[in-house]
Amino acid sequence: MRFIFKTDYNQDIRLFQHGGQMFWYGLLGVLLLAAPYLVSGYVLSQLQFICIYSIVGLGLMLLVGYTGQISLGHAAFLAVGAYTEALLQAAGMPFIVSLTSAALLSAAVGIIVGLPALRLKGIYLAIATFAFNVIVEEIITRWESLTGGNSGKLLKAIEMFGFRLSSPESFYYLCLGLTVLAVLALINVLRSPTGRAFVAIRDSEVSASCMGINLAYYKTMSFALSAALTGVGGALYAHKVGFISPEQFTLVQSIELVTIVIIGGVGSLHGAILGAAFIIMLPQGISIAKDWLPESVSPAGLQSVVFGLILIAFIIFEPYGLYGRWLKIRTYFDVFPFYRRGTFRRQRVYLRSERLR
Amino acid sequence: MFSQFLQLTLAGVAQGCVYALVALGFVLIYKATETVNFAQGDLMMLGAFFGLTASTVLGWPYWATILFAIVVMAAVGMLIERIVIRPVLGYPTFTVVMITIGVGYVLRGVVTMVPGWGTETYSLKTPFGEGVIRFGGVVLASEQLATIVLTAALCLALYLFFRFARLGVAMQATSQNQLAAYYMGIPVQRVNMLIWGLAAGVAAFGGILLAPVAFVHSNMGFIGLKAFPAAVVGGFGSVPGAVVGGLIIGVVEALAGFYLPEGFKDVAAYVVVLVVLLFMPSGIFGETVRKKV
Numbered sequence: 001m002r003f004i005f006k007t008d009y010n011q012d013i014r015l016f017q018h019g020g021q022m023f024w025y026g027l028l029g030v031l032l033l034a035a036p037y038l039v040s041g042y043v044l045s046q047l048q049f050i051c052i053y054s055i056v057g058l059g060l061m062l063l064v065g066y067t068g069q070i071s072l073g074h075a076a077f078l079a080v081g082a083y084t085e086a087l088l089q090a091a092g093m094p095f096i097v098s099l100t101s102a103a104l105l106s107a108a109v110g111i112i113v114g115l116p117a118l119r120l121k122g123i124y125l126a127i128a129t130f131a132f133n134v135i136v137e138e139i140i141t142r143w144e145s146l147t148g149g150n151s152g153k154l155l156k157a158i159e160m161f162g163f164r165l166s167s168p169e170s171f172y173y174l175c176l177g178l179t180v181l182a183v184l185a186l187i188n189v190l191r192s193p194t195g196r197a198f199v200a201i202r203d204s205e206v207s208a209s210c211m212g213i214n215l216a217y218y219k220t221m222s223f224a225l226s227a228a229l230t231g232v233g234g235a236l237y238a239h240k241v242g243f244i245s246p247e248q249f250t251l252v253q254s255i256e257l258v259t260i261v262i263i264g265g266v267g268s269l270h271g272a273i274l275g276a277a278f279i280i281m282l283p284q285g286i287s288i289a290k291d292w293l294p295e296s297v298s299p300a301g302l303q304s305v306v307f308g309l310i311l312i313a314f315i316i317f318e319p320y321g322l323y324g325r326w327l328k329i330r331t332y333f334d335v336f337p338f339y340r341r342g343t344f345r346r347q348r349v350y351l352r353s354e355r356l357r
Numbered sequence: 358m359f360s361q362f363l364q365l366t367l368a369g370v371a372q373g374c375v376y377a378l379v380a381l382g383f384v385l386i387y388k389a390t391e392t393v394n395f396a397q398g399d400l401m402m403l404g405a406f407f408g409l410t411a412s413t414v415l416g417w418p419y420w421a422t423i424l425f426a427i428v429v430m431a432a433v434g435m436l437i438e439r440i441v442i443r444p445v446l447g448y449p450t451f452t453v454v455m456i457t458i459g460v461g462y463v464l465r466g467v468v469t470m471v472p473g474w475g476t477e478t479y480s481l482k483t484p485f486g487e488g489v490i491r492f493g494g495v496v497l498a499s500e501q502l503a504t505i506v507l508t509a510a511l512c513l514a515l516y517l518f519f520r521f522a523r524l525g526v527a528m529q530a531t532s533q534n535q536l537a538a539y540y541m542g543i544p545v546q547r548v549n550m551l552i553w554g555l556a557a558g559v560a561a562f563g564g565i566l567l568a569p570v571a572f573v574h575s576n577m578g579f580i581g582l583k584a585f586p587a588a589v590v591g592g593f594g595s596v597p598g599a600v601v602g603g604l605i606i607g608v609v610e611a612l613a614g615f616y617l618p619e620g621f622k623d624v625a626a627y628v629v630v631l632v633v634l635l636f637m638p639s640g641i642f643g644e645t646v647r648k649k650v
Contacts, residue, residue, distance in 0.1 A: 064451075070451050070454075116631070116634070116635050119634075119635075119638045120634060120638055121638075122450050122451070123387075123393045123450055123454065123593065124589065124593070124634060124638060124639065126393075126451070126454065127585050127586075127589050127630065127634075128630070128631060128634050130582075130585070131586065131627035131628075131630045131631050132627075132631070134582075134623075134624060134627045135624050135627050135628065135631075138620060138623055138624045141620070142619075142620040251582070255458055258455065259455075262455055301465065301466030301467060301468065301469030301470040301575075302466065302470065303466070304462045304463070304465050304466035304469075305462070305463050305466030305467055305470065306466075307459075307462050307466075308458075308459040308460065308461070308462030308463035308464075308466065309459070309463060310459075311455060311456070311458065311459035311462065312441055312456055312459040312460065312463070315445060315452055315455055315456050315459070316441065316444050316445060316456070319448070319452070
């Protein structure tokens with residue numbers, strides 16, 4: 001176990017706490033950079049999806065995991081990003097401009113949703129965002145002159161600085177680069193006063209406002225930042241899939257995005273990425289499991305059963321998610337003979353009630 | 358002109374009754390345990406499938422199938438509470454919401470995997486016949502009338518239960534203040550379990566009432582999503598609110614489907630919800646509680 005004796009504030013907010021961390025993240029970075037030459041085309045495609053979902057997961061993590069605001073409508077922001085990208089590309093805009101516009105437009109929509117959401121708490125907020133998602137989905141379907149309705153929109157390969165990013169490798173590097181940028185941006189937001197305000201709001205709105213935190217400002221900002229990241233993810237998603245239509249941005253998609261946050265581990269950036277990887281790889285695992293089923297049972301529902309069971313199991317047995325599991329394993333080895341079962345036990349607050357908060 | 362409006366309103370009321378029944382389930386569970394059950398629509402679907410089995414495979418008469426579905430679903434509801442909800446009691450609302458979403462996924466998947474249920478669409482026979490009933494210029498299918506009457510009967514029964522039965526009063530006490538109820542000697546955990554059973558039973562009733570209109574299908578639980586607006590419009594913690602909200606949503610939907618351009622029918626309920634939440638953040642009948650530190 002490594003003890004770090006911190007003597008000043010700069011040490012506390014350093015990107016890497018010690019050389020070991022720098023080594024392991026460096027190794028991960030090298031592996032990810034070398035991935036196109038190491039793995040097959042299928043795995044590379046999955047890696048692209050993991051990067052895209054990681055960006056979206058990071059955005060949602062900021063809102064749900066750090067600010068404590070529930071959103072069941074993030075697929076709508078994904079849709080805003082994807083359609084902005086598709087329309088601007090068709091209009092001949094360069095990728096830099098269209099991606100930035102996708103992020104800014106999503107952020108603007110995020111502010112529009114965030115403002116009425118200021119008055120709502122808990123489950124009312126969840127249902128308002130969920131209603132927003134349904135409305136956006138319907139608008140996309142009906143506004144056929146702009147979005148093509150149910151027949152959808154096709155996208156071409158990205159062109160940037162005169163290069164065509166048509167090969168999977170180049171697109172992978174683009175996704176990877178944007179993911180790293182998103183992680184760095186969030187780390188910086190979270191170690192600034194803004195990030196601490198978000199966490200304070202999550203832990204207790206009343207005490208946060210007593211400490212002089214402007215609830216309206218920070219809650220709206222959290223919505224806007226989260227929506228902007230989701231919009232970037234949406235733009236990349238549109239390019240990855242190559243074809244977008246309203247049924248890709250339904251409530252079910254929103255729930256899947258929230259599941260990334262839950263399974264990864266609420267309140268950790270690692271969690272967003274681990275959760276995204278898990279969600280992307282899950283269908284693959286399930287299709288293997290289908291072979292074991294008896295003949296008489298129809299395998300159609302297996303995916304949703306396994307998905308639901310995993311969700312329930314994580315919440316009951318591992319509320320801190322995949323990242324929490326990793327922390328427990330690491331702590332076990334760190335303190336080896338002295339690990340005690342209660343170390344990570346979650347405190348139960350029976351009387352904590354949404355009605356009285 | 359006016360008779361057409363009346364006609365649409367009545368059709369909306371009949372549809373709204375089903376929303377109200379599902380919303381009633383939400384509200385019962387929310388009031389008692391502060392859990393929002395996103396699986397309520399799927400419980401309704403499962404109830405309809407049990408009713409279907411009783412009527413086609415076992416060949417039971419209609420009233421017996423209703424009773425069978427309610428009893429089986431009450432057991433299922435209590436089981437769900439015991440297995441997955443009780444371990445997370447006291448956790449933040451959002452956690453529990455995600456659990457119920459997971460339960461919904463499992464139920465939907467299990468139904469498509471059970472031999473004989475699968476992903477096909479079934480219809481359930483009712484004894485109300487195909488006839489129509491006329492009052493003046495207004496025509497009402499007998500099935501719609503039956504839905505309205507049965508919903509009203511169930512509401513009356515629930516009212517009497519909460520007003521006069523020992524258990525009903527205990528449930529009300531629990532939903533107002535769990536700690537105080539516990540100090541008064543009410544076994545709160547057991548009451549919560551019974552409330553889940555009650556809500557699942559109400560859902561099964563709703564599923565069977567809906568069956569002649571919407572057919573029995575593994576995705577029929579998505580009607581439950583329409584019941585959310587109903588519950589929210591009425592105020593999540595209010596039993597009469599759920600009924601009023603359901604009727605409002607049903608009527609608005611029916612009117613929007615006729616008077617507004619195509620596409621508004623599907624979103625009308627959600628627009629109503631956003632508007633209501635904007636002006637009354639806790640619904641029409643919602644209780645407002647002062648913030649305490």
